[in-house]
Amino acid sequence: MTSSAYDVLGIGNAIVDILARTDDAFLTAQGMTKGSMTLIDEARATGIYSAMGPAVEVSGGSAANTIVGVADFGARGAFVGKVKNDTLGGVFIHDIRAAKVSFDTAAATDGPATACSYILVTPDGERTMNTYLGAAQNLHPNDIDAAQIAASAIVYLEGYLWDPKDAKDAFLKASSVAHGAGRMVALTLSDAFCVGRYRDEFLELMRKRTVDLVFANEAELTSLYETADFDAALAQLRKDAKLGVVTRSEKGCVVISGDETEAVPAFPVEKVVDTTGAGDLFAAGFLFGLVRGAGLKQAGQLGTLAAAEIIQHIGARPQTSLKALAQAKGLLP
């Protein structure tokens, strides 16, 4: 394998999050499934926005959050995703570049607006997402720069990309190019309902080794294997993925690879404010650990540390230097 220009390149939906605090009654009244991500159209977006409380706008997008986290730890990140050249597109571009992530996907000049996700945060810190994909759904295989992919040590893909149709092809092209260059391909299953929509395709991606490393939380894992038995699902994952990482909220994470198993506890958190981005930032810490040659246990610790930072404030982009945090905890020199 040749040297890489990027440590981790992410491909995902380029989204600006619009976050508001709410209560469970609002979710019920709006017919929302707590903790899930639902795709919505423009009319529904307008309806939700009118009904929801005062909000805060923060750049988001699952893989984008992860790559910003990777860069914040001090690694070289790149992101591929589609915005429109509108106000929120400008916000997304500014924020990801200001985070020192390479981002060069051409913005759409017509068609739907930059994607946004209306995220309702309940007092328990749980987030419920309603995503208008807008321009993000027009990510196309032509947006994939083969040379850039081949120059990235790890290519990281979000399961949410399986919703927009051209993005799926972009995803497959990237995996093929990455593997051709001897790189590792990682996938997050993203959301239990997303797994419900694409279970067979995700299993095929794993079994055919289109992806090598799979991130999942408990709900996504048990949805994937349609079982309530966590250990049984984990045993299946061990067979299907070269490397599997399962996050378990306050129970930390379990990393499996062949016969190897590492369970890593969660970092203690004073108060969970907003879980938006918890999985994304876990992946950031873990991937950063991998590219820096850390063992699975230390990579898991970096993941749980980054997740702990992100859930203590609103929004899925770090508000504290992850590198400094890891150094303070003795996880980095």
Next chain:
Amino acid sequence: MTSSAYDVLGIGNAIVDILARTDDAFLTAQGMTKGSMTLIDEARATGIYSAMGPAVEVSGGSAANTIVGVADFGARGAFVGKVKNDTLGGVFIHDIRAAKVSFDTAAATDGPATACSYILVTPDGERTMNTYLGAAQNLHPNDIDAAQIAASAIVYLEGYLWDPKDAKDAFLKASSVAHGAGRMVALTLSDAFCVGRYRDEFLELMRKRTVDLVFANEAELTSLYETADFDAALAQLRKDAKLGVVTRSEKGCVVISGDETEAVPAFPVEKVVDTTGAGDLFAAGFLFGLVRGAGLKQAGQLGTLAAAEIIQHIGARPQTSLKALAQAKGLLP
């Protein structure tokens, strides 16, 4: 005095804040005066935005923040200010209405974009603001609805309004209408440099009783009277304002009215994250206390409580119910 439709009506610049963490070196490199508000043009806005780190967008505007705070305490608030009908204008309108504040000023359909303030927050929590006034500067006396002003128990004006030229006339019209209806008019001096620009005019507003209640922080007060002697400045304020309220950061506030003086300590705060909106939310608590018939001391306590809430997170809009907070502290039944 007849009954009122609104407890407090605020008139101010309608602004969306774009907040980013930074360090002192960045402020120095950019030639910014720490802790101040500087007016910038579009080119400078673009330059600052390109140079600054990843940001968060939150509705702001000094008087708007205050009125949102008043409404959050449970009183009836109204706001008058100018946005354009663009994306950030939509954000401002959504957020203020979602906070249950009455807001009906017609948005501009052409001319400059909705105002935004690039706010740099240093590790000590201090904020340095660079404001592109855009559409806000086109607030006009015609935007002042005399019937609405006359129906508001207190009219609250921000000193920043003295920068845009038509807004000044809107301000004077509102004061005249309010006094004609037997209402109280309050003014915040806003910023020490703003006071430096308009010292004589602000003193005239006070001495001619165009305003009855004046809010200032220590820097604004000493700038107003061009003295480093706080007590001397306070003695002057006692003569010039019917009611004066001076905020002193971690020393709390001093309220003066004729011979009366009430010093109120600050609420203890675990960690100052971002002081953006501290003065605005102090004014919210104080004004809420006044309209609810609280004494000067209790009004001051409500002010320091609201200020304590706002400085513990990013942005100048409350993230916790101020009413519930005041109830928990025994300040409200």
